[in-house]
Amino acid sequence: MLTSLEIRDLLIIDRLVLELGPGLNVLTGETGAGKSILLDSLGFVLGWRGRADIIRQGADRGEVTAVFSLATDHPAWALLAEAGIADAEAGEDLILRRVTTADGRKTAYINDRRVGGEVLRALSDLLVELHGQNDDRGLLNPRGHRQLLDEFGALDLAPLRRAWTAQRQAREALQAAEAAIARAKTEEEFLRHAVGELSKLGPQPGEEAELDAKRRLMQSAARIRDDISRAALALSDEGAEGRMRDAARWLEGVADRAEGRLDEPLAALNRAAIELSEALSGVESALQALDFNPQDLEALEERLFAIRALARKHGVAPDDLAGFAQGLSDRLEALDAGEAGLAKLATALREAEAAYAAEARAVQEKRQKAAKRLDQAMAKELAPLKMERAVFTTEIRPGEPGPEGADAVTFTVATNPGAPSGPLNRIASGGELSRFLLALKVCLTGHQSGLTLIFDEIDRGVGGATADAVGRRLKALSSSAQVLVVTHSPQVAALGAHHWRVEKRVVKGQTLSTVIALPQDERVEELARMLAGDTVTEAARAAARALLES
Numbered sequence: 001m002l003t004s005l006e007i008r009d010l011l012i013i014d015r016l017v018l019e020l021g022p023g024l025n026v027l028t029g030e031t032g033a034g035k036s037i038l039l040d041s042l043g044f045v046l047g048w049r050g051r052a053d054i055i056r057q058g059a060d061r062g063e064v065t066a067v068f069s070l071a072t073d074h075p076a077w078a079l080l081a082e083a084g085i086a087d088a089e090a091g092e093d094l095i096l097r098r099v100t101t102a103d104g105r106k107t108a109y110i111n112d113r114r115v116g117g118e119v120l121r122a123l124s125d126l127l128v129e130l131h132g133q134n135d136d137r138g139l140l141n142p143r144g145h146r147q148l149l150d151e152f153g154a155l156d157l158a159p160l161r162r163a164w165t166a167q168r169q170a171r172e173a174l175q176a177a178e179a180a181i182a183r184a185k186t187e188e189e190f191l192r193h194a195v196g197e198l199s200k201l202g203p204q205p206g207e208e209a210e211l212d213a214k215r216r217l218m219q220s221a222a223r224i225r226d227d228i229s230r231a232a233l234a235l236s237d238e239g240a241e242g243r244m245r246d247a248a249r250w251l252e253g254v255a256d257r258a259e260g261r262l263d264e265p266l267a268a269l270n271r272a273a274i275e276l277s278e279a280l281s282g283v284e285s286a287l288q289a290l291d292f293n294p295q296d297l298e299a300l301e302e303r304l305f306a307i308r309a310l311a312r313k314h315g316v317a318p319d320d321l322a323g324f325a326q327g328l329s330d331r332l333e334a335l336d337a338g339e340a341g342l343a344k345l346a347t348a349l350r351e352a353e354a355a356y357a358a359e360a361r362a363v364q365e366k367r368q369k370a371a372k373r374l375d376q377a378m379a380k381e382l383a384p385l386k387m388e389r390a391v392f393t394t395e396i397r398p399g400e401p402g403p404e405g406a407d408a409v410t411f412t413v414a415t416n417p418g419a420p421s422g423p424l425n426r427i428a429s430g431g432e433l434s435r436f437l438l439a440l441k442v443c444l445t446g447h448q449s450g451l452t453l454i455f456d457e458i459d460r461g462v463g464g465a466t467a468d469a470v471g472r473r474l475k476a477l478s479s480s481a482q483v484l485v486v487t488h489s490p491q492v493a494a495l496g497a498h499h500w501r502v503e504k505r506v507v508k509g510q511t512l513s514t515v516i517a518l519p520q521d522e523r524v525e526e527l528a529r530m531l532a533g534d535t536v537t538e539a540a541r542a543a544a545r546a547l548l549e550s
Helices: 035-043 075-082 117-127 134-142 142-153 156-188 186-202 207-235 240-255 265-291 295-316 317-338 337-383 430-446 465-479 520-532 538-549
Strands: 003-010 013-019 024-027 061-069 093-101 107-108 113-114 128-131 391-402 406-413 451-454 483-484 497-507 510-515
Touching: 003 035, 013 520, 024 035, 024 093, 024 430, 035 061, 035 128, 075 117, 075 520, 093 117, 093 128, 107 117, 117 240, 128 430, 142 337, 142 430, 156 265, 156 337, 186 295, 186 317, 207 240, 207 265, 207 295, 240 265, 265 391, 295 317, 295 483, 337 391, 337 406, 337 430, 406 430, 406 510, 430 465, 465 483, 497 520, 520 538
Parallel strands: 024 483, 024 497, 128 451, 451 483
Antiparallel strands: 003 013, 003 061, 061 093, 093 107, 107 113, 391 406, 497 510
8 A cells, every 4th residue: 555655846735645545545635735645746756647747846857766565475575676677675665756957857666666657657556546526537438448348357458459450461461462463453564574575585694895805805706816826936846946956965965074063054955845735725715706707796686786785775884784684584474373363362362361360259258257256246336325226237348349349339328217228428417427447447446456456536427315325325435445535525534544635825925735644523514614614513513523423
C-alpha cells in the first residue's frame, strides 16, 4: 500500500507530507482547495503524463516522494529485478522519488537508484489504479470496451496478432507479385525480342576490350610483320644463333689447352644461347599471331561493333551487357513462371487467412465466456449500489477484422425491468454512470492484488441512500485493498478509516495548500460543513455524529 506521499514546491504546495493507512482513506475539502493537486503529484512521481507547469511559482525545482509497503511476493519486485535494479530488495519499502527543474528536466529514482520514466510507468501499473472524474468517458466510448473485456478475461492476443501479421504479409506478397507480373506483361514483347537478340550474340564480360585489342593488333600486323621477320632471321641459325654455335664450337676445341681461361666465356655463351633461343621462340610466336586471314578481321569487327551497338541501345557499358542480358532473362523467366508463382502465393494467403480466422474464432469464444463472467460480476456489484434491478450486458457482434480480432464489443444497460437496453451514455443518468463505473472498475481490478485504488469524486451525481451505498461498497473494497477517495459526499466521508481535510491558506501573500489529518471531533465539524455549507448548525453536527456512528 501507499504509506506516505511527500510533496515539495509543486503548484500551490510548498511542503506537504501525507501519511496514509490501510483501508479506506478519505480526502475532503472545498472545491479548489487542492485535492486534485495531490493526485497530480502522485501521477507525477509515478511517471504519468501531466501538466508541464508543475513547479511552484518562485521555486527552482519541485520534488515528490512516494513510499509503498509491499509484500515480498508483490509483482513489482520481479519487474524491478528484470529492470536491473538490484538495490530494491523484496520486503523493503519501495521509495519512488521524482524531481523536476524550472527548465523542464525530470529525474526519477527508485530506492535512490536513477531510472527512466518508462520504468516508473510500468511500475505504476502494478501499484496504483486511478479512477478520475472523467473515467466515464472511457466507459462511454465503445472503442475501449473490447480492451476492457480482454483485460477482464486476461486474454492473450499475441497468437492472434501474429496470425494477422502473417496474413497481411502474405497478402502484400501476392499483391506485389501480381503488380510485378502486370508490369512485366506490358513489356513482354520487348523482353522476348531483347532476350533473343542478346542470347544470340552471347556477350561476355571483358570481351569488348579483348576484341578491341585483337582488332588493333590485326590492323597493325601488316606494318610490323616485316620487321619481326627480319628480327627472326637475325636470331635464327642463319644469324646470331648459328654464329654463337660456331663460336662455342671453336672455343670448346681449344679450351683444354687454355688453362681454364675459356671456362667462364663458354658458360656465358651457353646462357646466352638459352636466352637467345627463348627470344627466337617469342618472336616466332608473334609472327604466328600476326599471321591471320583478312576474313578473321572482318568477323572480329562485326562482333565488336554488334556488342557496342547493343550496349548503346540499352544504355549500358559493354562490359555490363552480359549482366543486363541475364537480368532481362530473369524477368522473362519470372513472367513465364508467374502464374505458377501466383498460385503458390494465393495458396499461402488462403492458409494465412484460415489461420487468422481460426485464431479469431478462438479469441471470440474466450471473449464470449469472459463477457458472461463480467455480466455476472457486474450484477453482483450493482446490487449493493442500489441498482439491483439494472441489467448490464456485454454485447459481442461481428466487427472489422484487425490484429485484435473481428469482434465489436459494446457495454449496454437497462436500468429498469422491461426497459430496452442501450448504450450507457443514452440510458444511464449521471449518478448511474458513476455507479456503473465503480462496479466495472471493481470487476476489472478484482483479480489484481497489492493495488492502491484511488477514486476521484466517483460519487458525484448521487446523494442520500445511494451515496451511502457507494461509500459502503468502497469500504468493503478497502477490506482487501487500500482505497483512497476524494469526495464531496458526507455519507462516503463518514465511512473512512482515515480522514484528511485539504484546505488553502495565505502565507505572506501567497496561497498555499495543505492537508490536515482529522481526529474524531474535527471529523464531526468537517462532515457538518459538508452537510450544511458555510453555516454549520447543531443539527448538522448531530447529523454528522449520526453518520459516523452508523
